[in-house]
Amino acid sequence: MTTSRNAITRRDSFRLAGAAAAAAATARAADANPQAQPTAPAAGELNDDADVLVVGGGTAGTIAAIQAARAGAKTMLVERGSQLGGTMTVGGVAFPGLFHAWGKQIIAGIGWELVTETVATDGGQLPDFQAQKVPHWKHQVQINPYVYALLAEEKCLQAGVKIAYYEFPLSAEKSADGWSVRCVGPGTRRRIACRQIIDCTGGGDLAGMIGLERLREDETQPGSILYKVGDPYQPGREQLQALYVHGADSSNSVTRTQANLTGRQAVLKRLREAPAKGGKPARLIHLQSETAFRESYRVLGETVITHADYTAGRVYDDAVCYAFYPFDLHTRTGVKPKPLAKGVVPTVPLRALAPKTSRNILVAGRCVSSDRLANSALRVQASCMAMGQAAGATAALAAKGKTTPLDVPLADIHRTLREHKAIVPGA
Numbered sequence: 198m199t200t201s202r203n204a205i206t207r208r209d210s211f212r213l214a215g216a217a218a219a220a221a222a223t224a225r226a227a228d229a230n231p232q233a234q235p236t237a238p239a240a241g242e243l244n245d246d247a248d249v250l251v252v253g254g255g256t257a258g259t260i261a262a263i264q265a266a267r268a269g270a271k272t273m274l275v276e277r278g279s280q281l282g283g284t285m286t287v288g289g290v291a292f293p294g295l296f297h298a299w300g301k302q303i304i305a306g307i308g309w310e311l312v313t314e315t316v317a318t319d320g321g322q323l324p325d326f327q328a329q330k331v332p333h334w335k336h337q338v339q340i341n342p343y344v345y346a347l348l349a350e351e352k353c354l355q356a357g358v359k360i361a362y363y364e365f366p367l368s369a370e371k372s373a374d375g376w377s378v379r380c381v382g383p384g385t386r387r388r389i390a391c392r393q394i395i396d397c398t399g400g401g402d403l404a405g406m407i408g409l410e411r412l413r414e415d416e417t418q419p420g421s422i423l424y425k426v427g428d429p430y431q432p433g434r435e436q437l438q439a440l441y442v443h444g445a446d447s448s449n450s451v452t453r454t455q456a457n458l459t460g461r462q463a464v465l466k467r468l469r470e471a472p473a474k475g476g477k478p479a480r481l482i483h484l485q486s487e488t489a490f491r492e493s494y495r496v497l498g499e500t501v502i503t504h505a506d507y508t509a510g511r512v513y514d515d516a517v518c519y520a521f522y523p524f525d526l527h528t529r530t531g532v533k534p535k536p537l538a539k540g541v542v543p544t545v546p547l548r549a550l551a552p553k554t555s556r557n558i559l560v561a562g563r564c565v566s567s568d569r570l571a572n573s574a575l576r577v578q579a580s581c582m583a584m585g586q587a588a589g590a591t592a593a594l595a596a597k598g599k600t601t602p603l604d605v606p607l608a609d610i611h612r613t614l615r616e617h618k619a620i621v622p623g624a
């Protein structure tokens with residue numbers, strides 16, 4: 198029997214019933230979440246406009262986007278991966294520090310809200326921040342990275358942030374109102390017209406792409422690949438095991454690929470060690486999908502935070518947040534953290550988030566303008582979150598006032614940050 202191309206066969210009718218059920222499920226999901234609306238096939242170009250575009254939804258970028266949106270800015274977040282959290286979730290470094298210094302909280306706001314809600318949702322415990330005779334890392338908060346990623350995404354959506362996963366910028370050109378940014382993703386091309394950009398890519402990728410000056414060392418700190426052998430992994434209750442990945446460099450896809458190849462080879466070598474000596478095989482229980490990067494580029498900003506300023510706890514006249522951690526430079530032989538003198542709490546100036554000679558763009562996170570030693574301390578997660586919140590508030594105000602971040606009155610930035618429960622130096 199021949200089947201005409203238009204006749205519906207029994208197999209087709211099953212397929213159609215399945216498609217109808219899938220369409221109904223999509224419609225139900227769309228009711229629950231407006232972002233789940235089926236989008237038009239991405240042939241051609243998608244167009245968006247935003248007050249604030251955050252590039253990179255990691256440690257700093259998630260907080261920057263939530264803050265900008267909560268401050269009233271139409272906010273878009275472009276993330277090249279498939280979830281939020283960056284090094285905290287995809288890298289597996291799920292122990293943010295440090296929110297407290299010398300027994301007092303110095304970083305709060307949206308990062309703290311997310312971290313404490315993650316711990317509460319997971320039935321976990323906060324450390325005793327008053328305990329002073331313990332090493333600094335005991336004040337880091339153990340979080341369940343899966344819960345963190347879920348809550349981060351929920352808070353972005355609740356604040357009205359539009360998220361574009363799997364995309365990254367190809368170009369950013371100045372326009373009359375700010376920027377025209379072209380992004381690509383699998384099957385997608387998108388043009389975003391925005392007033393302000395916040396580069397939260399870790400290594401200042403966007404700043405570099407548009408020709409802003411960046412700093413880097415000939416030899417950078419090793420990255421690490423995180424994994425677990427033996428007993429089941431207890432997220433939120435323990436840290437993963439880690440192997441150094443020397444030469445790990447997040448600069449581009451070629452260097453990232455190499456870091457993952459090297460990292461995974463190191464894990465395989467580790468698995469083969471015991472059987473080679475006649476022991477039992479070590480069972481691999483958990484392996485992060487990417488190598489985590491400690492160091493690549495730092496942006497050259499209007500101010501460069503030096504290790505002398507950091508050591509002295511300099512309170513900059515345009516300070517927007519605190520940062521607190523020992524100097525923490527990893528080398529081939531490991532790391533010997535160098536603590537700050539008692540009572541010292543460094544600050545981060547707005548000008549270290551503003552690339553030199555730039556307009557309408559800020560950075561936040563580990564690419565903050567700083568010398569290498571200062572950066573080894575500034576790059577930690579609580580500090581990145583505080584920088585993200587400061588950049589989000591400033592960019593929202595700049596977009597609203599149709600001005601550039603460094604022309605926003607500092608008092609307005611401080612007020613907005615305090616309204617959103619951030620701790621502001623000197624307040």
Ligand SMILES: Cc1cc2nc3c(=O)[nH]c(=O)nc-3n(C[C@H](O)[C@H](O)[C@H](O)COP(=O)(O)OP(=O)(O)OC[C@H]3O[C@@H](n4cnc5c(N)ncnc54)[C@H](O)[C@@H]3O)c2cc1C
Pocket residue numbers: 252253254255256257258275276277278281282283284285288290292293294295337364365366397398399400402403420421439489490491561562563564576577578579581
């Ligand atoms: C092994 C290791 C151990 C560490 N230990 C600690 C610790 O104990 N305590 C602590 O607090 N901190 C620790 N840190 C430091 C800290 O985790 C990082 O410095 C910090 O998380 C970096 O935050 P970020 O927002 O700058 O970058 P990330 O969190 O890495 O986020 C960058 C995001 O940008 C995205 N992205 C990158 N390029 C693009 C692009 N072109 N377009 C779109 N998206 C892009 C990435 O996918 C990612 O989501 C550690 C770091 C490492 C690597």
